[in-house]
Amino acid sequence: MSSQFQLMRERRFLPFFLTQFLGAFNDNVYKNALVVLITFQAARYTTLSPGVLVNLAAGIFILPFFLFSATSGQLADKHEKSRLIRITKLMEIGVMGLGTLAFALDSLALMFAALFLMGTQSSIFGPVKYAILPVHLREHELVGGNALVESGTFVAILVGTIAGGVTIALPGGAVWVSAVVLVVAVLGYVASRGVPAAPIAAPDLKVNWNPLTETWRNIAFTRGNRTVFLSILGISWFWFYGALFLSQFPGYAKDVLGGDEHAVTLLLALFSVGIGVGSLLCERLSGKHVEIGLVPFGSIGLSLFAFDLWWASPAAAHAGEALPLATVLASPATWRALFDLVMIGVFGGFFIVPLYALVQARSEPGHRSRIIAGNNILNALFMVVAAGLGAGLLAAGCTIPQLILITAILNAAVALYIYTLVPEFLVRFIVWLLVHTVYRLRVKGVEHIPEEGPALLVANHVSFVDALVIMAASRRPIRFVMDHHIFRWPILSFVFRSSRAIPIAPAKEDATMMERAFDEVARALKAGELVGIFPEGRITDDGELKPFRPGIRRIVERTPVPVVPLALRGLWGSSFSRKDGPALSRPFRRGFFSRIELVGGAPFAPEAATPESLQAAVAGLRGEMR
Structure with a gap:
């Protein structure tokens, strides 16, 4: 294939891509609609503060990744993957039906229950999602396929987040959100019907239903290949880095740039577009094969532009009323900060896509899904730690620009540590x-x-x-x-x-x-x-x-x-x-x-x-x- 975009014409890729895209979109429509609802109308449901409810919602969504990823990895190795994908999409229809009922009854408990089940459905889909790509794609297509999936996912997150916030704010917003998530869930199931069958990796596998012992076993699988394990740690670090950045966007837009909610959306959009562009450039820069030399290149950019973002940020926090977006954009410092944010996204794409492709290419096919399940568990753990670290540093008096500087320094230290352990990354970087x-x-x-x-x-x-x-x-x-x-x-x-x-x-x-x-x-x-x-x-x-x-x-x-x-x-x-x-x-x-x-x-x-x-x-x- 002359271009990764030709995969979009192939039945072995397009139905899967659409399934993944619609699922990511739907998750974020519902999540952000719920976040906006409890942020502005928390008093209707409980005496808890909106901030507590928002963090509780984030925890409820991510909890199933700890509880069910290990079991999901086993199921993905034991059963035919396209069938599992269709089952998870049917689950999504049921979950969104519960979410619709929760909005209709105006029940916060049911809304949170639907959010938990949505996280459960995502935790089941995760191991299948990345394990099926190397089955249907050739080695020279893995980078391009992962690039399309990653860029599409971030675009879906961006569009879904915006759509959820805008839709819930309309008159009768709960009805509109319910209609959107149900229709998209059905469309996702229709798309999943076109995903081709994949060979069963381990048909004789006996499923261990104990999530604690199986979680430990999955993590042991990831450690079976040193390069794969350290690549998974690199992926988890990226999600740590990304979670730390994304959680600061509202505060950075309001307190540093002085903008309103439109400025927050702009930051999210530019970051997502940057990751999409970086992901899509990976195929061209890597010569259509798994080029881990791009990973050090990506880590350099992640630290360099985060450092410049700290340097370019105004020294004093903004006080007073939020400024309109046009006024915020009139400042040269804002444009420099926006450029840094785009480049952080671009180099994030360089960093993450080769790592995903490497894990898929070098994992043992018989337990590839369980390795990816272990990856998902570690990703979730790193994201929780990132949330805790960010909250702790801010509570200790750290400013958002200082938090960005700390992230840049930590990223450089982690990168040097990984490349010292696996010189192959640096070797390929020098060669590249x-x-x-x-x-x-x-x-x-x-x-x-x-x-x-x-x-x-x-x-x-x-x-x-x-x-x-x-x-x-x-x-x-x-x-x-x-x-x-x-x-x-x-x-x-x-x-x-x-x-x-x-x-x-x-x-x-x-x-x-x-x-x-x-x-x-x-x-x-x-x-x-x-x-x-x-x-x-x-x-x-x-x-x-x-x-x-x-x-x-x-x-x-x-x-x-x-x-x-x-x-x-x-x-x-x-x-x-x-x-x-x-x-x-x-x-x-x-x-x-x-x-x-x-x-x-x-x-x-x-x-x-x-x-x-x-x-x-x-x-x-x-x-x-x-």
């Missing part, structure tokens, strides 16, 4: 940065690199960053065999060590290291990994292809695997090549964004992979462009 600043990479034929199983990749050696360029183009990690001098290059050494590159030396220089390298290559291939080598043995000093050394034969004779020829084009003459002297002797001699290419060819069978045949294949793929 290289091919999006110094170079402009065009890729052809990389579909010949197998999506699973072992293979040996062979390429011409033009510069010190050849391995990084190939890593950027590959959807799978590659372990490169490289000269031990290049392996120890400053800065690049971090990348090579973190990607588990294999240093090698000539036999006359260090025979022990050479033998150790061949042993490690064999182990890697037997483990089903990709191994990359540069058979010329050294970086070219004249741009021409040198004879391929016989080490290729030794590798495939010991471990027979397919051999994929790759050709790097356009790197000769770049900063990291040896044209006209040592590398980096003339930095950026071709400027930024110089065009380079990686071209892949059809795999060779092990018995046909001779140095001569592979050299001829690489030379043919390279052509005249050095």
Whole structure:
């Protein structure tokens, strides 16, 4: 597919997207209508203050995620997912029917009961929602699919929140809200009828109905893969960050910007649009595969623009009557704050979409839904902590701009901690940065690199960053065999060590290291990994292809695997090549964004992979462009 938007024409995606969109919209119509009702008319129902009721409503909605997510994950793994989706949409019709009855009877208790059941329905739908995407989407579509889902969800939240507030404020508002939520629930069920069936992940699973023990078990599933677990912590941190920001919008609009309720809506709209734009840009920036290099990029933006939002905020809180939106927008400081808010949303999209795609791609299919259920539990926990932290800091005398600054600092600290634990994130960021600043990479034929199983990749050696360029183009990690001098290059050494590159030396220089390298290559291939080598043995000093050394034969004779020829084009003459002297002797001699290419060819069978045949294949793929 040339664009993620083509998924919107596909039956395997569009019905699911509409189901998710309508569900998110409906939840927020009802929630915000209820919040507005109890904010302005609490005295009709109880002696409790509106503030207490609003926080109680938030707690009631999120409680089912703690109680039922673990069970929901089991059900999603044990049963067919499209059928479960339809059942949850039928539940939604029933829940909205109860909400309609609550409005008709003007019963606050029934309204809260409907809110609790709405949270229950959402907690059941959550594991199915993210577990079904990798079933119906190919690996190169996961980022685009998640981007559409995330951007659509935030748009649905925005439109639903506005619609709920506006509708309940109309004469006879409760009737209008009831009509909207019932109609949308029915439309959601109709859309769910088109979701294709998905294979059952674990049909023999015995459901554990104890929510406490199963919750702990689900969290243990998330810890089974270190990268997946830390990605889930990253997702949960994003929801912590987002919840902390969203809860401050009313206060920031009123006390800092001096605006009215229209200013609050504007802040929410810009934040949501920013996340939608950032999510949709992920596919283009990631080259249509799960590019976790965008995650550090996103975290940098989340801290940088939050810091600037604090810096740009007026020092003194606004006092007096709320100003009309036009007056608020007349201030340059407001425009800077709004820009920061949009960029926080954009970089939030860069941060969250690859993490969701990574969790889906690397989770064990047999218990993927339970892993996502564990993710939902941790998300809910982080959001509750965020609400408590925000309330506590504000009660202690912290201003909203100071709270934003604390959030920016915390985000930087958490990001550094996660990237220290899993260097793969930073490695991919460095690789991604290289091919999006110094170079402009065009890729052809990389579909010949197998999506699973072992293979040996062979390429011409033009510069010190050849391995990084190939890593950027590959959807799978590659372990490169490289000269031990290049392996120890400053800065690049971090990348090579973190990607588990294999240093090698000539036999006359260090025979022990050479033998150790061949042993490690064999182990890697037997483990089903990709191994990359540069058979010329050294970086070219004249741009021409040198004879391929016989080490290729030794590798495939010991471990027979397919051999994929790759050709790097356009790197000769770049900063990291040896044209006209040592590398980096003339930095950026071709400027930024110089065009380079990686071209892949059809795999060779092990018995046909001779140095001569592979050299001829690489030379043919390279052509005249050095």
